Amino acid sequence: MDWGWNNRISKLFLPDQHCFYLAMDHGYFQGPTHGLEDVGKVSKMLESYVDAFFVTRGILRNSIDPRTPVAIILRVSGGISIVSKDLSNEEVSTTADEVVRLNASAVGYSVYIGTEYEHQTLMGLFKLVNECTPFGIPVMAVTAVGRELEEKKEARFLGMACRICAESGASVVKTYYCEDFDKIVAGCPVPVVIAGGPKTNSDIEVLKFVYNGMQKGASGVNLGRNIWQNDCPIGMASALRAIIHEKYSPKEAYELFLSIKNEEMPVKSAKR
Ligand code: R5P
Numbered sequence: 010m011d012w013g014w015n016n017r018i019s020k021l022f023l024p025d026q027h028c029f030y031l032a033m034d035h036g037y038f039q040g041p042t043h044g045l046e047d048v049g050k051v052s053k054m055l056e057s058y059v060d061a062f063f064v065t066r067g068i069l070r071n072s073i074d075p076r077t078p079v080a081i082i083l084r085v086s087g088g089i090s091i092v093s094k095d096l097s098n099e100e101v102s103t104t105a106d107e108v109v110r111l112n113a114s115a116v117g118y119s120v121y122i123g124t125e126y127e128h129q130t131l132m133g134l135f136k137l138v139n140e141c142t143p144f145g146i147p148v149m150a151v152t153a154v155g156r157e158l159e160e161k162k163e164a165r166f167l168g169m170a171c172r173i174c175a176e177s178g179a180s181v182v183k184t185y186y187c188e189d190f191d192k193i194v195a196g197c198p199v200p201v202v203i204a205g206g207p208k209t210n211s212d213i214e215v216l217k218f219v220y221n222g223m224q225k226g227a228s229g230v231n232l233g234r235n236i237w238q239n240d241c242p243i244g245m246a247s248a249l250r251a252i253i254h255e256k257y258s259p260k261e262a263y264e265l266f267l268s269i270k271n272e273e274m275p276v277k278s279a280k281r
Pocket of ligand 1: 151235
């Protein structure tokens with residue numbers, strides 16, 4: 010691959026080959042989600058802690074400072090809303106020249122395996138890979154499950170979906186953490202990134218599932234609500250960064266979170 014491709018990949022994966030993406034794309038189908046009403050404010054607050062923002066072009070143009078040091082993963086699927094009957098009826102929303110214009114390091118696109126729109130969304134993935142590859146732009150496929158998160162959060166289904174996305178040309182696949190996550194990673198020839206889901210009941214819970222995912226071969230995370238809906242987003246982002254890039258255990262990361270939350274000590278090495 011060319012220099013442009015390698016440059017983008019080096020922003021998506023740090024030298025340890027791990028990654029920490031902050032998902033802020035929720036508005037593309039949900040509107041102003043709680044905690045993410047002002048994306049400009051959230052992005053400024055957290056840009057020192059994460060490697061990339063996952064956003065739409067509308068938010069990028071209107072709310073993200075072009076001087077941000079953070080890589081951009083552009084959400085390039087859409088066509089539905091939270092009040093749609095079927096959340097899976099998505100298509101490619103953005104052209105490759107628009108992605109180049111916005112200088113994104115990658116694009117993110119949802120594939121709905123096992124739904125009425127499986128074929129449509131898979132064909133969209135093929136098209137996107139065909140269009141983005143000549144420009145040196147990697148595609149991150151999202152194994153989307155719509156409203157059926159609980160039923161589909163299991164390794165056999167998600168492993169199949171990840172493998173199909175990789176075989177279709179995705180360079181990174183994002184999926185949910187679940188039991189036997191290592192089997193998903195073993196069957197997927199490209200890096201697997203853990204998606205978030207609704208805010209967990211306790212702070213330690215998210216640190217544990219991210220830690221377990223990393224132990225089982227995940228390359229990193231693409232999380233949103235568990236960070237910007239937390240009472241202390243900087244503490245949570247620091248703690249997650251420490252697990253992903255600094256090999257902290259959940260306990261150590263939780264202590265870091267608490268210390269930042271309680272302002273017992275200044276933000277330490279987790280801040281880059
Ligand atoms: C799905 O692709 C969504 O648009 C989000 O990017 C994803 O769900 C991650 O955000 P959260 O951690 O809030 O679920």
